[in-house]
Amino acid sequence: MDGIVTTLGRQATVDRLHEVEQLRDCSRAQLDEVARLAERVQVGEGEVLAREGRIGREFFLILSGTVGVTQAGRRVNTLGPGDFFGELAALNPGPRNATVTALSEVDVLIIGPREFAAMAGVPGFRDALFKSMAARLRTVDARLAAALDDQRSTAPGGEPDPSPGG
Amino acid sequence: MQMGVETDGDGRAEPGHLHGVPWFAACTEEQLREVARLAERLHVQAGEVILREGRLGRELFVILSGTATVTRDGRVVNVRGSGDYFGELAAIEAAPRSATVTATTDLDVLIIGPREFEAMMEIPGFRNALMKGMSRRIREADDKLAAYADREEAWAPYPPGGSETV
Numbered sequence: 001m002d003g004i005v006t007t008l009g010r011q012a013t014v015d016r017l018h019e020v021e022q023l024r025d026c027s028r029a030q031l032d033e034v035a036r037l038a039e040r041v042q043v044g045e046g047e048v049l050a051r052e053g054r055i056g057r058e059f060f061l062i063l064s065g066t067v068g069v070t071q072a073g074r075r076v077n078t079l080g081p082g083d084f085f086g087e088l089a090a091l092n093p094g095p096r097n098a099t100v101t102a103l104s105e106v107d108v109l110i111i112g113p114r115e116f117a118a119m120a121g122v123p124g125f126r127d128a129l130f131k132s133m134a135a136r137l138r139t140v141d142a143r144l145a146a147a148l149d150d151q152r153s154t155a156p157g158g159e160p161d162p163s164p165g166g
Numbered sequence: 167m168q169m170g171v172e173t174d175g176d177g178r179a180e181p182g183h184l185h186g187v188p189w190f191a192a193c194t195e196e197q198l199r200e201v202a203r204l205a206e207r208l209h210v211q212a213g214e215v216i217l218r219e220g221r222l223g224r225e226l227f228v229i230l231s232g233t234a235t236v237t238r239d240g241r242v243v244n245v246r247g248s249g250d251y252f253g254e255l256a257a258i259e260a261a262p263r264s265a266t267v268t269a270t271t272d273l274d275v276l277i278i279g280p281r282e283f284e285a286m287m288e289i290p291g292f293r294n295a296l297m298k299g300m301s302r303r304i305r306e307a308d309d310k311l312a313a314y315a316d317r318e319e320a321w322a323p324y325p326p327g328g329s330e331t332v
Contacts, residue, residue: 088305091297091298092305097308117294120293121290126287130258130300131258140304140308140311141238141307145239145243
């Protein structure tokens with residue numbers, strides 16, 4: 001009986017994954033693979049999914065609901081259906097550097113680090129993951145450059161710009 | 167490519183060139199042969215601009231020997247040497263180059279085009295190393311940004327739909 005319940009649960013999860021924008025390039029078989037690797041959990045409003053400073057290796061993919069992301073108590077982002085988080089901790093062990101709290105009832109897939117490596121091999125998901133990480137890297141790089149500019153303009157005697165390369 | 171590059175020999179990469187590149191350490195011999203088949207080897211002279219900020223380009227580069235300087239807005243942001251790579255963001259998604267890279271010394275590089283990059287993403291050792299490298303860079307940039315935590319503008323909301331650093 002347990003097996004049947006699990007199968008039905010996975011089928012429902014695949015149906016739900018099929019509606020996720022970020023996974024639209026995944027085939028049915030690939031989505032089934034994702035569902036097989038993941039655990040599906042429902043959490044209530046106010047529950048903390050990841051806490052800044054704590055060790056955690058799980059990766060999360062939101063199926064429905066919204067979560068708030070805070071760093072040092074500041075809200076830095078809100079994520080909704082199809083958004084994912086935790087890939088950095090799944091890839092490189094280290095403390096979480098943000099807290100993620102459910103802002104509503106949240107339906108979420110939780111994927112352990114080993115399963116995450118397998119999931120990253122699913123082509124449809126792989127592309128969404130890499131594009132998201134590339135975008136994130138561009139954002140933090142640009143923000144870092146802006147912060148340095150800011151520091152330079154406010155700190156007298158900052159070193160002059162090196163001449164442009166090439 | 168928009169640079170004057172000289173091919174060294176027939177420009178073909180051999181698996182032997184890839185030993186000692188940490189990025190490929192997790193690849194099997196067979197996978198290394200596949201990487202070598204997909205990559206081209208080029209010699210770049212000191213002073214040449216390999217890629218320029220703001221320009222389009224999809225190639226990924228791996229330095230086999232020599233050093234290159236990475237600049238943004240004319241400011242040196244990084245120095246890359248043997249075994250390091252650059253250009254991966256544009257290889258992942260078509261977007262203008264986020265930095266200029268100039269050969270500081272004569273360089274021996276592997277160049278991997280977008281189509282070949284797609285094929286390389288099927289190699290788990292390569293894909294995992296790329297993911298971990300990107301994840302580490304995001305964490306490092308985030309850590310540096312945390313140093314500016316008292317500056318409000320450093321914490322502007324992340325773009326929606328992106329991944330989060332947790």
